[in-house]
Amino acid sequence: MIIVLKSDVTQNQIDHITEKIKSLGLTPMISKGVEKSIIGVIGEEDILRSQPLEVFPGIEKVIPILAPYKLVSREFKSEDTVIDIKGVCIGGKKVVNIAGPCAVESYEQLKSIAEAIKKAGSVVLRGGAFKPRTSPYSFQGLGEEGLKILRRVGDELNMVIVTEIMDARDLVLIEKYADIIQIGARNMQNFTLLREVGLSKKPVLLKRGISATIKEFLMAAEYILSGGNFQVMLCERGIRTFETETRFTLDINAISVIKQKSHLPVIVDPSHGTGKWNLVAAAARASIAAGADGLMIEVHNSPEDASSDGEQSLVPEKYIELVQTLRSVAKAVGRDL
Amino acid sequence: MIIVLKSDVTQNQIDHITEKIKSLGLTPMISKGVEKSIIGVIGEEDILRSQPLEVFPGIEKVIPILAPYKLVSREFKSEDTVIDIKGVCIGGKKVVNIAGPCAVESYEQLKSIAEAIKKAGSVVLRGGAFKPRTSPYSFQGLGEEGLKILRRVGDELNMVIVTEIMDARDLVLIEKYADIIQIGARNMQNFTLLREVGLSKKPVLLKRGISATIKEFLMAAEYILSGGNFQVMLCERGIRTFETETRFTLDINAISVIKQKSHLPVIVDPSHGTGKWNLVAAAARASIAAGADGLMIEVHNSPEDASSDGEQSLVPEKYIELVQTLRSVAKAVGRDL
Amino acid sequence: MIIVLKSDVTQNQIDHITEKIKSLGLTPMISKGVEKSIIGVIGEEDILRSQPLEVFPGIEKVIPILAPYKLVSREFKSEDTVIDIKGVCIGGKKVVNIAGPCAVESYEQLKSIAEAIKKAGSVVLRGGAFKPRTSPYSFQGLGEEGLKILRRVGDELNMVIVTEIMDARDLVLIEKYADIIQIGARNMQNFTLLREVGLSKKPVLLKRGISATIKEFLMAAEYILSGGNFQVMLCERGIRTFETETRFTLDINAISVIKQKSHLPVIVDPSHGTGKWNLVAAAARASIAAGADGLMIEVHNSPEDASSDGEQSLVPEKYIELVQTLRSVAKAVGRDL
Amino acid sequence: MIIVLKSDVTQNQIDHITEKIKSLGLTPMISKGVEKSIIGVIGEEDILRSQPLEVFPGIEKVIPILAPYKLVSREFKSEDTVIDIKGVCIGGKKVVNIAGPCAVESYEQLKSIAEAIKKAGSVVLRGGAFKPRTSPYSFQGLGEEGLKILRRVGDELNMVIVTEIMDARDLVLIEKYADIIQIGARNMQNFTLLREVGLSKKPVLLKRGISATIKEFLMAAEYILSGGNFQVMLCERGIRTFETETRFTLDINAISVIKQKSHLPVIVDPSHGTGKWNLVAAAARASIAAGADGLMIEVHNSPEDASSDGEQSLVPEKYIELVQTLRSVAKAVGRDL
Secondary structure, eight states: OEEEEOTTOOHHHHHHHHHHHHHTTOEEEEEEOSSOEEEEEESOHHHHHTSOGGGSTTEEEEEOOSOSOOTTBTTTOOSOOOEEETTEEESSSBOEEEEEOSBOOOHHHHHHHHHHHHHTTOOEEEOBSSOOOSSTTSOOOOTHHHHHHHHHHHHHHTOEEEEEEOOGGGHHHHHHHOSEEEEOGGGTTOHHHHHHHHTOSSOEEEEOOTTOOHHHHHHHHHHHHHTTOOOEEEEEOOBOOSOOSSSSBOBHHHHHHHHHHBOSOEEEOHHHHHSSHHHHHHHHHHHHHTTOSEEEEEBOSOGGGOSSOGGGOBOHHHHHHHHHHHHHHHHHTTOBO | OEEEEOTTOOHHHHHHHHHHHHHTTOEEEEEEOSSOEEEEEESOHHHHHTSOGGGSTTEEEEEOOSOSOOTTBTTTOOSOOOEEETTEEESSSBOEEEEEOSBOOOHHHHHHHHHHHHHTTOOEEEOBSSOOOSSTTSOOOOTHHHHHHHHHHHHHHTOEEEEEEOOGGGHHHHHHHOSEEEEOGGGTTOHHHHHHHHTOSSOEEEEOOTTOOHHHHHHHHHHHHHTTOOOEEEEEOOBOOSOOSSSSBOBHHHHHHHHHHBSSOEEEOHHHHHSSHHHHHHHHHHHHHTTOSEEEEEBOSOGGGOSSOGGGOBOHHHHHHHHHHHHHHHHHTTOBO | OEEEEOTTOOHHHHHHHHHHHHHTTOEEEEEEOSSOEEEEEESOHHHHHTSOGGGSTTEEEEEOOSOSOOTTBTTTOOSOOOEEETTEEESSSBOEEEEEOSBOOOHHHHHHHHHHHHHTTOOEEEOBSSOOOSSTTSOOOOTHHHHHHHHHHHHHHTOEEEEEEOOGGGHHHHHHHOSEEEEOGGGTTOHHHHHHHHTOSSOEEEEOOTTOOHHHHHHHHHHHHHTTOOOEEEEEOOBOOSOOSSSSBOBHHHHHHHHHHBOSOEEEOHHHHHSSHHHHHHHHHHHHHHTOSEEEEEBOSOGGGOSSOGGGOBOHHHHHHHHHHHHHHHHHTTOBO | OEEEEOTTOOHHHHHHHHHHHHHTTOEEEEEEOSSOEEEEEESOHHHHHTSOGGGSTTEEEEEOOSOSOOTTBTTTOOSOOOEEETTEEESSSBOEEEEEOSBOOOHHHHHHHHHHHHHTTOOEEEOBSSOOOSSTTSOOOOTHHHHHHHHHHHHHHTOEEEEEEOOGGGHHHHHHHOSEEEEOGGGTTOHHHHHHHHTOSSOEEEEOOTTOOHHHHHHHHHHHHHTTOOOEEEEEOOBOOSOOSSSSBOBHHHHHHHHHHBOSOEEEOHHHHHSSHHHHHHHHHHHHHTTOSEEEEEBOSOGGGOSSOGGGOBOHHHHHHHHHHHHHHHHHTTOBO
16 A cells, blocks of 8 residues: 655645554655655555545545455456356366347247357356346336246256346245346345355355445455355456447457456356347457457347347357357467367 | 337238227227327227337337326326325425435444434434345444344434344344335335335335436335325436546436426435535535425544444535535525535 | 565565666565565655556565655645735635536626626636537637636726637737636646646636546646746546546545645635536535635626526526525634635 | 427417528428327428527427538448559458558668568558657657658668647648648547548548547548548547556457448557557457458567557567467457458
8 A cells, every 4th residue: 555645745644644554554665756755655455445535634645555355356266267157167278159039928938048058058047037127117027037937947958047136035936946046236245145146155246336346346356255165257248438329338458357367267248248139249259359258148049039238148049150250260279169 | 108100001000009009998090190100099098008010010009198107197196195104204394304324334333323313303214234235245334233223213302213124034133123114226126125115104215316317316206105104205416427526426307307307206315426525515505596395414423433434424524514505595485405 | 665476476576676676776675474565665755656666576566655746845844835916815714616607608697697797706717718518519619719708807896817728829829818717627637738838927717527436536736836936726526436426526525635635725616516506505605614615606797698508507696595595604614704 | 400399389389480491491290109209301401400499499409410520421422432652452361461650760660660560561650750749848840851751761671650640731731741630639620621621632540539439430421522532541540438558449340330331441440449568469459350341550679769659569579479379269250351
C-alpha cells in the first residue's frame, strides 16, 4: 500500500497516520520526494485495505499494490484449473461448446434442440428453468418442471446440464437436477447467492455483471472459492457501453486479461455478447481465436416462437455449420474442439 | 409497435409477418415509403413486445412506441405519490433528509450519530445491518443485532428507520424492525427480491443499479408495484462511467427525467454518487436544486474508524452545517426542508 | 513514480531497471514487501512519465504519483483565476450567464434573441458562425458573415461575444470579431488548435470532450496555458454514458473536482448536457448549486425553426424566468448573479 | 420518420405539425393507436431530419427510419469496396497487415523495423511524423523530416506508406510523401479535416473516435465520400468504457456490424485496442477470426527506448511469430494473409 501525502501535509498529520499504521501491526516507510512525500506500508496489505485512509487529514490518495483477490489468482495457483464434469473437461486443451435454448419450454422443444446440438458434437446442454426478466409481465420460466425436463433430456442423450439459479432458496432443488449451476450477470454481486454456491459441491458457471470490472468479476469468484468450491468457470458475456448497435459490447480483451490473472477457465457467451443472431458466429470465432476455453451459445429450433431471446438464437443448422468453422479456428490456435 | 422492413423484403415475407400479427389479435397497417416500408401495429403493444420479431425474415428492426412500464408511469397516475411513514411525508413539498452511518457498528456509535442528525432537523435514520461487500474478507454487518440497535435508537429518538435487505429469506426479520426497506444497487434486478418486497406492506427505497438505464430502473420499480406495494421511493446514487476521479458519476439529469416519467418520489444519495466526503456537499445542494424529494447521506462520528465507507462519510458537524445551506437551496427552488 | 515489480522478478531485471532510472538522472529506492517489491523513484517525475517502463521485464505496473498537469493546477496557483473581459469578470463571486442561439442565422434573429437575453441581465452572447455537424448534409453556419452579425449585435447592445473556432486557419478572422474564442468538445484534443489559441491574446472557453476524463480535460487546458495564454475557462457539457434518455450525462461532480484541482473558472452548458429544453432549467439550477462560475445556455426565439439544436433551446421568456430562479439559487450558495 | 404524439395531444397541435410537414413537401399519415397516435411521414427523410421536431407541442418523440448515411452504406453499393494501392489490395480476400513504429524516430530505427516487417510478409508500413500527444511536454514527432524517412524506407523496401495528418494545412505535404493518409481517433469528428481529405486523391484510413458510435463513425466516413474520395478504410481501435485493466475495450462486434452496414474495408488496431503488448496477439487473432480485412500493429525494435507507445509495441520477433498464427486463423475463416 502506498499513501501519497498532500504537498502541505504537517508533521502532526504524518505522525497521526504512522501511529494508525503501527497500531495495525504494519510498518510505515516514509519517503520524501521532490514535490510530494509518500508512505510505503510493509506488511499484510489486506489489513489496511478496509481502513478508510482517505479521510485522514494530510492524505491525498491511497494506492493498493496487490490485487484484492487471492484464491482465484495465478499467483496462488499457477497452472490452469481443469474442471471435470462426468468426463467433460473444461479448461484443458479441448474447447467446450455449451449450447441450448434460453428457456426450457417443453420436453419436445428441448429434446429436438439437444439432438441437433449433440449432432454437432457438443455435449453440454444449457436451458433456463428460472428466468430473470426485465419486465414482471414476461414469461418467467417453467420452474421445477423445467428442471425435470432438462434432467430427462440430459440423461437420455448423455449430456451434461447447466441451468441458472436466481434464489438461494432454490439451491437444493437445482443441485438435485443440474450438473453445473449458473449464476447470471444480474446476480454477480448477489453475495448471499455467491456464499451459498461456495458451499455447494457442484461446479459453478459465473457470468460477468454487465458493468463489472474484471477485478470485481474476480472478487465475485473469490467469494465462491473462499467458501470451499474451487470449481468455477468465468463467463464473459458482454459489457454495457455507449454503443447501441449491439445489445452489449463483447469484451474480447477480457479473455486474455483473465487468463493472465487467474487460473480459472474462461467461457464466452456470444449470444448475449452481441444480442443479434447474425453477429453470433463472428463473435464465437473471435472468442476461440482469443483463447476462450469454451462457448455458450443460444440455439432454438424456432426462434420466431421462442419465449425469450429468440432474436439472438441460432437455428440448429446454423449452429452445426458454425461448429465446423470453430473447429478450424481452434486448430489454428493450437486447441481442439 | 413499428416494424421497419428491409429494402429487399418479399411479398411472401410480408404475408408471413402480417399473419403472425393477426394471430395475436392485433391489426397490421402497411405503409410503403420511398426507400423502405413499415408495418404499424394497432392493439395492445405488450402482446408483441415479448415476440422475437427481429428473427422474422424481411424485418430490419422493431421500434416500440410505448414505455414498457405502466403502474409507475405519470400516465397511469398524474399526481405525485406522497408516502407517509409515521407522519414523515416523502414526495411532498418538504424535502426529506435521510442520514446515518453506512453500517451499524454499536449502540453507542449509532446513538451518538443519530442525535447529531436529529439536531440538524433530520428524522429518518439509515444504517446497514447486512452489508453487501465487494470482498468476502470485509466486514459484513452485525445482522439481527444491528437491526435491534437500529430499532432501539429509532424508538428512543422517535426517528424513522431505513435498512437494506440482501436476501429474501430475511424479509420477515427486517419487516419486524425497519420502517423502510432498502434494496441496494446490486440487487436492483434481483427479481426474486423485488417480487417479495412487492408483497410487503412496508415502504421500499429502491436504489438504481450502477449501470441501469432509467427505463430499467422504472421496470424494477414496476415489479414492486405490480405485486401490490405502491409505496416505492426511487434513489439515484450514481452510475458507472469512464471517469475515475469520482467513484461514480451522479446522474443529476435522472432526477428530472424520472419526475417527468413517473409519479414516485426521487431520493438522491450523494455519498455513493461521489464516493468522496469532500464532494458530498456540492452534490447534495445540486440534487435539491434539480428537484430531488430527498437526500440520503452517510454520516459517521469517526470516519477514520468506520468499518465501511468512511471515505465518503461526513462528520456530524459538517452534516449540520450542510443542512443549513440545503435549507436555503430548497427555499430558492420553492421547497421546504 | 512507483514501480511495482513482479513476484518472480530476478536480480538481473532489477539491475536493468535501476540502471535505466539512474541513466535519466533519477534515484531508485527499492523497498521489499511481504509479497511484492517496489521501486520508488526520486526526482522529476516528468522525465520518467514518457518512458515505456511497462515493457521492461520484471515490471508489473507503473504508478505515477503526481498529476501530469502543472500550470492549470491549484498547486501552481492557489487562488482562483478571474478573467476580465471588457469589465465582465468570470471566476469571481458573480456567476455569469452566457446565452444565445446555437447558430447565427440572421441579424434580425440574433438581435431579437440578444435583446431578450440582455433584458434578463446577461451580458455575454454566444452564437456559432462555423458549426461542427455530424452530417455533411446539415447546415454548417454562415461563416464570416455570421461573425460580422455577432460583432454588430454585440456592439449595439454592449455585450461580450463568444464564438467557436473549428480550424486553426480561421484564428485571425475569429480574433478580429470575437471577445472569447470557444473550442468545442470534438476539438478538445485537436492539439494543433490548442497550440494556436495558446498563442492568442484572447480568452478561451474550452469545452470538455464527451469522453474526456477530467485529467485529459486539464491536460488540454495545459496545452493552452503552456503556450502563454492563461485566460482559459473550462466548460463541462455532459459526457457520453450508456443512458439514452438524455443526449449526454451532465457530470455535476466534475464542477467540484475541477475547482479542487485547478484555479481556472468552470462554466456549465446545461443545453448540451441534457439535450432537451425541458431538462435545461433543472440542470442549470443544479450547476450553480454545485459551484459553477457560469452557465452557457442556448436560447432561440423560434426553436421550431432553428437551423440547429432547436430541441435543446429555450425560448426567451423561459430563459428570463429561469434567470430569476438562478439568482435565488446563487444567493443560497453565497454567490451573486 | 415516425412521430409519436403525446397522449394528451390536441387537434390544434396535430394540425400545426401536419402543416409543417406539408410545407416541406412531405406527406403526413396519421394513425390512431389504442394508447397513442403516431404520424408517419412519407418522402425524403433527410428533409425532416434537420428539423427540431421535438420542440413542437404535442410531440413525444421522433423516430428516424433510415440511416443518416448514404454513400457508405451497403444499400448504396452492395459489393465490397477493394482499394488498390500500388498493387496492394485492401478489402479483398487477402487480409492485409499494416505494421511499424508509433513514431518515426530515425532512418536507422525505421529501416530496421521495416525490414523485419517485410520479412514477416507485410508490405504496408506505418509510422507517425506528426504525433497527437495528451501532454504538451511529450515528443511531438519529427515533422517533415519523419515523412522523408518514411518515404525513403518505403521506396527502398518497396512498401506502401501510411502516416497521420493532424492539421489540414499539412495536407499537401503529407500527400507528397504518403500513400495512405491516416486520420486519428481524436480527429474523427474534425470535420474541417474530413472535408479536406475528401478532396484528396489519396486513400484514407479513418480511425474510430474512442467514444464514437458506429453510426457516427460511418457519418464521419460519409463526410469523406461526399467530397468525392471513395477510397476509405475504417479502423476499429477500441472504445472507452469503464474497464481499466486495458487502455481501451476493443469492440470486436463492430467489425461485423460495419461489414453488414457498409461496403468499406475494416481494419483493426489491436495495439491501441488493448494498450498492452502482451494482449496484442490475442486481439489480433480474434479480429481476423471476426472478419477484419486488415490489422494495424505497432512494432518497435526496442520498445524500452521508444519515444511513444512502447508499452503496446511488439518486438520484431514477436511480430513475425504472430503473423504465422494469423495466417492459420485467416485460412480457418476462408481468407488468405
